[in-house]
Amino acid sequence: MTKSSYHALVPAAGSGSRMGAVSGRDVPKQYLPLAGQPMIRHALATLCATPAIAHVFVVLAPDDAHWPAARMAALGPKLHVLRCGGDTRANSVANGLRAMAAELGDQVEIGNDWVLVHDAARPCLTVAMVENLIAEVGEDDAGGLLAVPVADTLKRADEDGRVRQTVSRDGLWQAQTPQMFRHRTLLAALDLAPQVTDEAGAIEALGLSPRLVAADVSNLKVTYPLDLQLAAWILENRKTT
Numbered sequence: 001m002t003k004s005s006y007h008a009l010v011p012a013a014g015s016g017s018r019m020g021a022v023s024g025r026d027v028p029k030q031y032l033p034l035a036g037q038p039m040i041r042h043a044l045a046t047l048c049a050t051p052a053i054a055h056v057f058v059v060l061a062p063d064d065a066h067w068p069a070a071r072m073a074a075l076g077p078k079l080h081v082l083r084c085g086g087d088t089r090a091n092s093v094a095n096g097l098r099a100m101a102a103e104l105g106d107q108v109e110i111g112n113d114w115v116l117v118h119d120a121a122r123p124c125l126t127v128a129m130v131e132n133l134i135a136e137v138g139e140d141d142a143g144g145l146l147a148v149p150v151a152d153t154l155k156r157a158d159e160d161g162r163v164r165q166t167v168s169r170d171g172l173w174q175a176q177t178p179q180m181f182r183h184r185t186l187l188a189a190l191d192l193a194p195q196v197t198d199e200a201g202a203i204e205a206l207g208l209s210p211r212l213v214a215a216d217v218s219n220l221k222v223t224y225p226l227d228l229q230l231a232a233w234i235l236e237n238r239k240t241t
Contacts, residue, residue, distance in 0.1 A: 005054045005113045006134060007100065008047040008178065011092035012040055012120040013061040013085020030120040031066045034228060035235040038068055041075075042123035042235065048075045050130045053116070055104070059096035061085040093117055093199060094190040097183060111184035114143075117199050118178040121222040124234045125178070129215055133180055136213040143181035144211030145200050146219060147173040173212050175200060176219050181210070 012030050030040040040058070047056045055078055060067055062083045072079060080103060084095040101110045116133070118125065129146060137144040154167040179199040181189075189202035196202045200210045218234050220227060 004139075006052050006116065007113060007183075008050075008053050008056040008116045008118060009093065009096050009100065010040070010043060010047070010056070010058045010118050010120050011085065011089055011096060012058050013064070013092045014089070014120075027066055028064075029222065031068070032222075032228065034123055034222075035232050038071070039123050039222060039228075039231075040120045041068075041072065043118055043120060043125050044072065044075055044079060046125045046127055046130065047116075047118065048078045050127050052131065052134055053078065055080060055100070057082050057096055057100045057103075058120075059085050059092045059099075088194070089198075090190050090194045090196055090202065094187060094194070097187045097190075101183065111182070113183050114180055115183050115186060116178035116180045117186075119221055122177055122219055123222065123231050124218050124220060126219075129219060130178060132215075133178055133213050137180050137211055140211055141182060141185065142208040142210050143179070143185070143200075143203060144213050145179035145198075146176040146215035147212045148176065148215055148217055149173050176215050176221070179210070 014028065031038045034042065044056060044058060047053055057080045059082045062085065064083065067081065082096050082099045084099045085092040086095050097115065104110055116130065133144065133146055150169040150172040152169070154169050154172070156164045156167050158164040175198055181199060181203055185203065185206070186199060189206050193202045193205035196205070203210050220230060222228050222231050
């Protein structure tokens, strides 16, 4: 049997409306400036720099006019652009899975290959995190994802914004990305459960239990304006240590 390959897929067709008017420009969140680069470039650079990953596919909206092609070209031949983004994350990932299979053709046994889906808005990913995920998942067909155990006390709110109850955090983890699954398994899962907000949720709908691989909070997702400042601090601090 041919050895499985690893590919990365980054859905980047959304607008990131929760960021608000951070930059004073009407640009999708993934293109906001961060440490001298468009935010999405940091994650793409890490994935392209990971030796085990053969190809890095970024899924854009068909009419995306903001993609900085010249700046991204420096990331090298691993990077491929797919203009097939959908209305939801799940649609974009499913469209991307089909498009990457068509583009690779007979180069690889794509159905059995691994796909690592990563958020465009997680710019602080490191090569070490990716390599640890690959090593920990191994050949487990349920796949796995980076995550961190929940540390804070959790409260469930009522409709008036008051505490309804305290929720036990025992056994709770906060999901991150990349999330790593077999190509054919992930595509089947997303076709079955297109309403999910992350790929692991779709895999769970198939009755599988993905492996949780411990990461750390530096792999944050930029969702609100303050997150952009935190990400900048992390990236700048790494440059000097």
